[in-house]
Amino acid sequence: MSELEHPGGPGGGVPAYDAVVLAGGAARRLGGADKPAVRVGGRTLLDRVLTACAGARTTVVVADPRPTARPVVWAREEPPGGGPLAALEAGLGHTTAEHALLLSADLPFLDARTVQELLAALRGTGADGVQLTDEGGREQPLVAAYRTSALRRELYALVSAHGALTGLPLRRLTARLDLTRLTGPVASFDCDTWDDIATARARIREHGHVLDEWISAVKDELGIDLDVDTGVLLDLARDAAHGVARPAAPLTTFLVGYAAARAGGDREAVADAARRAAALAARWADETTADGTPPAPMGGAPAGDAAPDATPDTRTDAR
Template sequence: MTAYDAIVLAGGAAKRLGGADKPGLRVGGRSLLDRVLAVCADAGTTVVVGGRRPTVRPVLWTREAPEGGGPLAALGAGVRHTTAESVLVLSADLPFLGQATVRSLLTAAGTGAHEGALCRDPDGRDQPLVAVYRGEPLRRELALLATEHGSLAGLPLRLLTAELDLAPVAADPLASFDCDTWEDIAAARARIREHGTVLDEWITAVKNELGIELDVDTDVLLDLARDAAHGVARPAAPLTTFLVGYAAAMASSGKSPEAAAEAVAEAARKATALALRWEEETETDRGPGTP
């Protein structure tokens, strides 16, 4: 992964949301800002431009001058606190942005003679607030614009992007979905509760809430819960998975996340085998033909 810094723009008046604190609005139990911060957790420095608010991980806070001066002024304020060759720039209202898109942008920005890369949405529109910029040309053009106009306040982002050679990246169609209205918020909340995505969303939310960086095979745990519920008793399912987690934590204390994931898999394997043996004994004791 390319070393990079991140700037998250979390200001703005949110007029179409009636002045609500948009970055603090929750989708899937997590604030929009925290969801964005999760996809750039490996940034060297993360700068959030906007009013201070609680976040799940520490960030560097700053404000544009004057406050409410617009995204270009906010970007200018944020870039002063970055030093990396690549700068990831995101708005704080992207509920479906994933790490895969961030990786694609970093890769595209770091190859060839491009001065950065930006997400291109399914309608063919470029998204300058879902982008990676090379640090030197970004700082150069911001300084030139500030000199030419006397200030970055109120200037449109297109003045910046027009001067940079940015590679378009066709990412996940939902990567650039942003929440400008209450209808957008409702749509995002409904989407993450769909059958095909709700479990992954919930597991991600729990891991972020608990500060866990652990990739495990959830199918293994679900199979364990099923076998415990079916072969022993329904309440055995949550209790068994809890004990598996506890055993894995004890076995992997002080070890790498990979070792922790392997400890979960091994504990789940043992507990599953036990549940199947338990069920086998029960079936044997009932005898053939017993209802």
């Protein structure tokens, strides 16, 4: 593999990039709370951002060190609290790739797809950087991909002009760059206030998002980096619940995962185990009487009576 390539990202072999995450702000609008540690969907805001840029060759977090879901390089601006440009300079000193993501640590809905879109847009243009814009069309310089040479060039120019970067706003740098924009109202949503946190927490529990959010959270918690077909597993759980008994659904999917792990633990192993279990559930459900009702259980109980695994004591949905 070329030194200019990295296996991360869809399809693998994509050009290498680094990521710089700014996580050392004062969070005044949150009353001084440790914003990167605030949890949305059971995960800290910082870990959610780190998951989105997991394909980076080097990820630098500019903040005081703390536990994170994956290893990162830690950096700190001098003096601490010197502002975004000072933090960027500190983080950029640990990067070597031609392109770098610059991200804030409060983006609950940033995902790997958006990261790849930013990088692809940067590679396809001669611009210095590509920024997302939010719902109101405002540019988000901390949800962006930049050419590291352009960042270093302009940081040097600002130091030459002002003597230091401490206290300078980020727009002093971005105003000097040739930038293009991508619309990303969801991925660019950031959490500046407790109302923003409440909005983010409510959104991930909506019907169209909760399952993907939960699966992502579980994979992060367990340290699993496996892209599986969740639809296949959901279909298997449904078939086991309907064709066998409700408690069979979670137990069957657990056994499929165990079997897949023993067979190598990759996506194909999960799919193969799920197919075999689904076929078994179908055969089980097919064993009915001619009129379509289940056969009488052993012991002579009438077919219409509740089976032992459907009594109020054992049904998982009994309340």
